[in-house]
Amino acid sequence: MDYSALAQQYFTAFERKDLEFLAGILHPDVVLTDWDQHVQGREALLALNRGVFESLEKIVVNLRYLHVAGTTVIGEMELELQPGAIRLKVVDVITFDEQGSIRSIRAYKG
Secondary structure (H helix, E strand, O other): OOHHHHHHHHHHHHHHOOHHHHHHHEEEEEEEEOOOOEEEOHHHHHHHHHHHHHHOOEEEEEEEEEEEEOOEEEEEEEEEEEOOOEEEEEEEEEEEOOOOOEEEEEEEEO
């Protein structure tokens, strides 16, 4: 399975605010941990994303590097969030299962 391609599809869907695609790639028991919160379960993560998407006019994901180690993909990126033109440097560590569903996302800012 091409976990790099799956991660790129995830980042593209996030940028496009595509909740339908995200629902299909997230495992039912997915876990997200970032610098502000910890969320477990597909529906909880989709609700969190929905709130983020509704609060921002535009999200640009500038993916700089992608590293793959087994079923884990590390994406180094800069996010541009509008309004406000906020720029965040973020590293996502995404773990997939063997069926290609995202089991966990750990996001680090800085």
